[in-house]
Structure formats: structure tokens, C-alpha cells
């Protein structure tokens with residue numbers, strides 16, 4: 001268990017800035033997710049923590065000790081971390097047991113201790129029967145379990161996971177997600193988990209850091225993140241909210257040439273409305289573009305000027321595509337800053 | 342199915358028919374006695390010793406070089422890679438000529454510098470050395486390709502497990518590239534065992550002479566009809582050795598583990614303080630093994646008398662270039678090489694378009710047959726006219742013996758592998774939906790092939806043509822055995838001039854080969870990028 005602290009970290013590739021002044025503190029034993037769209041710099045951030053990339057500016061501390069910063073650069077092999085890669089990265093020329101034993105071999109432990117700890121680690125991921133198999137005889141889910149056992153066997157200070165589940169099919173993903181959660185409960189290792197899947201992040205984490213364009217937009221517990229998104233981007237990325245920019249006059253909000261009555265008062269240039277908070281049947285008439293049956297509910301898409309407004313409601317409305325339906329908002333979040341994606 | 346069978350029979354007949362005829366020539370001979378006779382054993386020993394030495398040299402230079410160039414921040418990697426790829430495009434005979442100029446015990450340049458008798462390129466050691474240098478690309482290139490396919494995360498996972506960069510390289514990437522390198526070393530052995538020019542140049546006149554199977558076969562052929570039978574028996578031995586090596590190489594290559602992931606996107610391992618010393622060492626190796634012998638050839642071409650360095654002259658150049666024999670040989674080489682390259686490309690396309698793996702393998706098989714054996718097989722098969730009689734009336738007479746047609750046939754049979762391999766790699770890359778789209782737009786199958794499929798094959802077919810053309814232009818082994826009496830191609834001219842006391846003129850032709858090959862490299866470079 002250890003803390004990880006990034007302070008005003010910058011990173012650019014060539015002339016493209018990728019991480020722009022990122023600050024973050026991961027507490028000891030915490031499970032923190034880095035969540036964000038593709039290309040926002042999640043992997044880069046994780047690799048900087050790992051030591052696989054140098055930081056350009058700023059300071060990185062692990063367990064309170066500076067490991068990367070001006071005049072300091074501790075190579076990855078000395079940081080005492082574990083990492084699980086998206087592509088598994090299980091060595092094809094070594095058996096399962098040899099893969100898992102490798103970090104211990106490098107520590108120069110005795111053969112008996114290594115064997116015992118490899119057995120223990122394989123037990124965590126339920127792979128003991130596969131110890132002597134070559135990786136070519138394992139499935140994707142099993143390979144990723146080998147990678148997890150290998151990353152944890154030396155009891156790292158921090159476990160880094162870069163989209164470990166994204167190469168797996170949906171059912172396996174669920175299963176392995178549960179296993180990561182229970183491993184984390186047993187071992188109590190600090191974990192940093194990179195993903196672009198909000199469900200994964202919300203389900204697993206103590207806190208989620210939502211990244212966009214190389215900065216953290218909000219860092220909060222899953223519930224807080226969902227209930228009180230700090231920026232329009234977080235509202236739309238985590239809750240799937242409609243983000244609308246316009247002007248407020250009293251309780252009337254004008255956007256894309258349409259006027260809506262907002263619940264409550266307050267200044268705003270941008271509002272975020274979750275699809276489930278779009279009420280049908282009263283308010284401003286909008287043309288229905290599409291009606292998508294989701295099973296328990298129906299998603300409606302309305303034309304609002306040149307953008308699309310999404311609503312989710314019970315599967316009873318008989319509105320037909322092309323009709324005008326009255327639309328209002330039961331709950332909105334107001335933001336003073338304009339939206340940017 | 343019937344057509345496939347007929348095609349298989351035809352290809353099989355061309356690939357293996359002559360070998361069968363060759364075998365039958367040895368039927369009357371006491372095989373065991375021939376194989377266990379002291380001269381044969383000596384030749385076998387020569388082949389094994391020189392080939393083993395060559396394979397080991399190729400491996401010890403090729404693998405570390407591939408690791409340095411493929412996985413580290415060594416300076417001048419591109420230069421080194423280009424230089425160490427070069428020997429694969431040149432006939433090894435030229436490197437041999439260069440080394441004769443450098444390390445002839447009496448008059449070699451190095452011996453004039455370091456004292457007479459310091460180096461002696463003649464004999465088993467010299468043959469192994471020269472063939473080893475020529476075989477470096479056979480190990481280097483597959484190892485490099487194999488390293489490039491290793492997923493970068495595999496090494497990073499080792500770093501995260503606590504390994505230093507060097508340890509991660511040696512513990513992960515090198516073992517993953519090793520099967521490819523070993524498989525290449527087996528090919529290097531096969532290459533050296535099949536070589537004829539270098540063992541002839543450096544073995545026959547060595548004291549004591551170092552015969553190999555190929556040079557023994559050649560000298561038996563020169564004896565005449567009785568020798569031909571013995572040569573046939575020796576060929577079987579060489580052929581068995583070749584088959585063994587090929588199987589070994591294939592088995593080793595099967596160990597090439599394709600790692601998941603896309604490879605690439607990896608940070609080269611920083612060499613730190615060792616960066617420039619290692620670069621200097623690599624450059625020195627490159628200079629000695631590749632550049633120096635070629636410079637020596639160039640130097641030989643301007644020496645007034647061989648081994649004399651004052652009063653350099655262009656007399657060899659002017660005499661060779663103005664000689665009618667040179668012109669005649671160059672024309673014949675050009676015509677034969679263009680013909681062979683066209684046939685190889687077209688036949689390769691035709692065979693590969695059947696999309697049958699075994700057919701490709703069959704058509705590619707003669708490439709693995711040592712040139713001496715293949716030439717001998719064709720020689721015996723067409724020594725007499727072959728008659729086909731159809732319907733009891735029409736007779737076709739195939740009289741190829743002692744004509745340039747036989748040489749053309751040999752070039753095509755030997756290098757058909759280039760055409761088939763390139764075309765079938767090309768077909769594997771072709772996007773079938775483009776052809777299907779053409780069909781749905783109303784094109785007939787033939788039209789769709791021409792308009793949609795063929796354009797996608799242009800690059801691999803072009804490469805097959807160029808490689809075949811260059812190889813035939815500089816070909817030596819087949820040419821020496823199959824050239825009609827009194828005629829020449831460039832390869833036989835080079836061989837004759839070098840063997841019979843005019844190394845200056847031979848060097849001129851060698852220089853022409855070097856220039857041709859370098860030009861081709863530069864022309865092809867931009868296309869690959």
C-alpha cells in the first residue's frame with residue numbers, strides 16, 4: 001500500500017501536449033479510476049506513473065518519495081509497481097508458472113519460496129491447474145488472469161491497470177471485473193485503473209478521475225460524480241446528459257431557437273439534462289426523430305435546432321416518428337461556463 | 342480438380358523429373374563404395390566443416406546485430422542495416438575475389454601491409470569465412486523481422502517485474518527472436534553447402550586442396566561420362582544433406598512464436614555510455630566484412646599488374662568494355678535474364694492464382710536444390726534429344742542440350758520460387774471485396790481479375806521480376822555448368838577470367854555487378870517506404 005501523487009505534471013509528444021498540468025493524489029489502499037474518452041491521455045498518465053514515460057515538467061511521488069521530477073528519474077524496475085497491460089503481455093516462451101515467477105526470480109528469492117508464492121498468486125486468480133501450460137494454450141480471459149497474478153505476486157506498492165478488460169467479451173469482462181474487486185478487497189493494494197467505460201469505473205472505484213484533453217475535469221466518488229457532475233463534459237460523459245448552451249431570462253432558457261421553462265432559479269449559460277429528466281407531454285413542442293425500444297424503457301430523439309435531444313421514458317407513449325411532442329425538463333444542472341467537448 | 346492434378350503433374354515433372362533422370366544415371370555405380378571412398382569423405386568433410394563455420398559466423402554476427410539495430414538506440418542503424426543486407430544481393434564469388442585480393446598469402450593487400458603470410462584466405466577457414474559473410478543476411482533479416490513483431494508490452498512487462506532494460510531485452514526479445522535466427526543459421530548452412538564459386542576459388546588451389554561436394558561434382562563432370570555417374574551419386578548425398586537442413590530450418594522456424602499485439606511503438610533500449618563504442622564496433626565489423634572486400638575488388642580492377650599498387654590504370658576497364666566477348670556475354674545475360682524474369686513472374690502468378698499451398702511448395706522446391714545438382718540434373722536429362730511422339734505420327738523433338746535454352750530453363754526452374762512466393766504473398770494481401778465489387782459492377786471474371794485484382798499485385802510481382810532479373814544477371818553456378826561450349830554469359834566470363842589468370846578484368850565485371858545491385862537497391866528503396 002502506498003500513495004501516488006502527481007503535481008502539475010506536463011507531457012508532450014513532439015509539439016503535441018498530451019497531459020497538461022495534471023495534479024492527483026491517490027491514497028494508500030485506494031482504488032482510483034482514470035476515466036475519459038479515447039486519446040485524452042489516460043495511458044500516458046499511467047505510463048508516467050509506471051516510469052515507462054518520463055514526465056516533462058512537474059513532480060511524481062510514490063509513497064511520499066519523488067521518483068520523477070527535476071534531476072530525479074527512478075527507472076520502472078526500481079519503483080516496486082505492478083502493471084497489467086491491455087494486450088496481456090504474457091511472455092509466450094514461458095509457462096504460466098514461469099511468467100508468474102519472473103518478478104520473484106529477479107528479486108533473487110529461493111526456489112522453494114518462489115514456488116510457494118507462485119502457487120498462492122495462481123490461487124488468487126484460480127489458475128493453479130494451468131501452472132505448467134504454455135500461454136498459447138490459454139484463452140484471453142485466462143491470459144489476463146496470468147498477467148494479474150504476475151503483477152501482484154511480488155506484492156507491489158501500487159497496481160496499474162490499463163484497460164485490462166477491453167480485449168475480452170462482455171460476459172468475461174463482467175466476471176473478471178468481479179475478480180479484480182474481490183482481489184482488491186483481499187490484498188488491499190492501491191490500484192490505478194484506466195478505462196473509457198464509465199460502468200466499469202463507477203462499479204469498481206473508490207474515486208473516479210474524469211479526464212479530458214489532458215486534464216482532470218473532476219475527481220470524486222462514483223455517486224458524487226453521477227449526482228453532481230462538476231462540468232458539462234462530466235455530465236455528458238458520465239451521465240449521458242444533454243448539454244445545451246443558451247441564455248437565461250428568469251426561469252426561461254433559450255437554446256437553438258426554442259424556449260424552455262427551467263425548474264428553479266439561477267444564472268446559467270449551459271445546462272445539462274439527463275435523458276431520464278426530460279419529461280414528455282408538456283412544455284415545448286419538438287419533432288420526434290426516432291424512437292428506440294430499449295426493453296425496460298424507450299429512448300426518444302428529438303430535433304432541437306440542429307442538435308439532437310435525448311429522452312428516456314417508460315414504454316407507453318404512443319408518439320410516432322415525425323410527430324411533434326411537448327417536451328420539458330424536470331431537473332437540470334446549471335453551469336456558468338460554456339460547454340466544450 | 343482434374344486441372345489441379347494435371348498442373349501438379351506438370352510442375353512436379355519440371356521440378357523433380359530431371360532429378361529422377363540424374364538418379365538413374367547413378368544406377369550402375371556402387372553407391373556405398375563411392376560414398377565411402379576417401380575422396381568423397383574428404384569432400385563431405387570439406388562441405389560440413391566450411392558450412393558449419395559459415396553458419397556459425399552468420400549467427401554470431403547476424404543475431405547480435407539484429408538486436409542492436411532492431412531494439413536499441415545505436416547510432417547509424419539504417420546505414421548498418423543497408424550494408425549488412427547487401428551481401429544477399431551479390432554473388433558470394435565477388436566477396437571471394439575481394440578476399441583473394443586482400444589475403445592472398447603472397448600478394449594480398451593485407452599481407453603487404455602486415456607482412457607476407459599473415460593471412461591466408463585459401464583453404465577451409467577462408468571458405469567458411471567468405472561464405473559466412475555472404476550468409477549474414479540469412480540470419481540477420483529474419484531475426485530483425487522477428488524482433489519487430491514482438492509486442493512492445495512484453496518487454497515493458499519485464500521492466501515492471503523488476504528487470505533492467507538490458508535484462509528485459511535479453512530475457513524477452515532475444516529468446517523470441519532466437520528461433521528465427523537459428524532457422525536462418527540452418528539456411529546459412531544450406532547456402533554454404535550449395536555454394537560452388539567460392540569453394541572452387543578458394544579450395545581447389547589451396548595447399549592442401551580443400552574439396553567440397555560441389556567442387557568434386559564439378560570436376561567429375563569435367564571427366565566425362567564415367568565421371569557423370571559418380572557425380573550423380575555425389576549429388577544424391579548433397580541433396581540429402583540439403584533436405585535435412587531444410588526440414589531442420591522449417592522445424593526451427595515453427596518455434597517462431599507470434600506474440601499477440603501489434604508490435605512496434607516501442608522505445609529502443611538506451612545503450613547509454615556504450616552507445617558510441619558499440620556503434621564504432623559495428624561499423625568496424627561492417628567495414629571489414631562487407632565494405633573492404635568490395636573496395637578490394639574495385640582496387641584490383643585498376644591495378645596494372647595484380648598485387649602492384651603503383652601506377653594505377655584503367656586498362657582493364659577499357660579492354661574489357663571494348664572486348665567483343667564481353668559485349669556478347671552481356672547481351673546474352675540480358676536477354677536470358679529478362680526472359681527468365683518474365684517467365685518466372687507470369688508462371689508464378691499463374692500458379693499462385695490457384696491458391697493451393699502445396700502447389701506453391703512444389704514449384705518452390707527447386708530453389709532449395711543446390712545449383713550444382715540442379716544443373717547436373719538438367720544436363721543429364723537433356724544430354725540427348727528428348728522425343729515426344731503423339732498419335733504415332735507427330736514427333737516433337739526437344740533438343741536443348743548445349744543450347745542457351747537449357748540455361749534459360751535452369752534459371753526459370755531455379756527461381757520460380759521467387760515468382761510463386763511473391764505472387765502468393767500478394768494474393769494473401771489482396772482484398773477480395775475489391776474484385777467482388779468489380780464482378781457486381783458487371784465485369785467478367787477475367788475482366789475483374791485484370792481491373793481489380795492485378796493492380797493490387799503490381800508491387801509483389803514487380804519485386805519478383807527485379808529480384809529474378811538481378812539474380813540471373815549475376816548468376817554463376819548454373820551458368821558455369823550449363824553454358825554451351827564457346828559461349829558466355831557474364832557469370833561464366835567472370836568465372837573464367839578469375840580462374841584463368843586475369844583477375845583485373847574479372848574485377849571489372851565484378852564492379853559492374855556491384856554497381857548494378859547498388860542501383861537496384863536505390864531504385865527500389867522509395868517504393869518500399
Ligand SMILES: Nc1ncnc2c1ncn2[C@@H]1O[C@H](COP(=O)(O)OP(=O)(O)OP(=O)(O)O)[C@@H](O)[C@H]1O
Pocket residue numbers: 013014018036037038039040041042043044045196
Ligand atoms: N508515443 C507517442 N508518440 C506520439 N504521440 C503519442 C504517443 N503516445 C500517445 N500519443 C498521443 O497522445 C494522446 C494521448 O494518448 P493516450 O494513449 O494517453 O490516450 P488514452 O487516453 O489512453 O486513449 P485510449 O483510450 O485510446 O487508449 C493521443 O492523442 C495519442 O495519439
Ligand SMILES: [Mg+2]
Pocket residue numbers: 042043044
Ligand atoms: Mg490508452
